[in-house]
Amino acid sequence: MPNTVQAYPLAVHSWRSARDPILIRHAKTSTLIASFPVEFVEKGGDNSWRYVIDVVGQLIETATSPRSAQLLEDASGSAVRVDGPVYSGAFWLKIDGEPFSLNRSPER
Numbered sequence: 001m002p003n004t005v006q007a008y009p010l011a012v013h014s015w016r017s018a019r020d021p022i023l024i025r026h027a028k029t030s031t032l033i034a035s036f037p038v039e040f041v042e043k044g045g046d047n048s049w050r051y052v053i054d055v056v057g058q059l060i061e062t063a064t065s066p067r068s069a070q071l072l073e074d075a076s077g078s079a080v081r082v083d084g085p086v087y088s089g090a091f092w093l094k095i096d097g098e099p100f101s102l103n104r105s106p107e108r
Contacts, residue, residue: 022087027095061100062100071093072094
């Protein structure tokens with residue numbers, strides 16, 4: 001079967017705020033898990049870290065569960081306020097149920 005993987009432009013490159021994205025990396029490995037344009041989240045109807053954490057939860061699988069508990073910290077090590085508004089920067093995801101892997105695709 002031929003490889004049908006296609007390269008799509010990332011949303012982070014299509015929005016004006018792409019210069020100030022939200023970057024989510026795994027706390028232990030520094031693996032980039034996701035990047036979000038701030039403007040996309042702000043205008044999407046749920047301008048909260050809860051939305052970001054929920055989407056990130058769909059992108060990863062762990063040994064125990066694809067919905068393992070997650071903690072998102074900013075660069076200073078402070079946990080983001082789940083119901084607070086998003087802002088740009090680099091953030092670190094701590095995941096219960098290590099190890100983790102990235103989901104191959106939404107249809108999985």
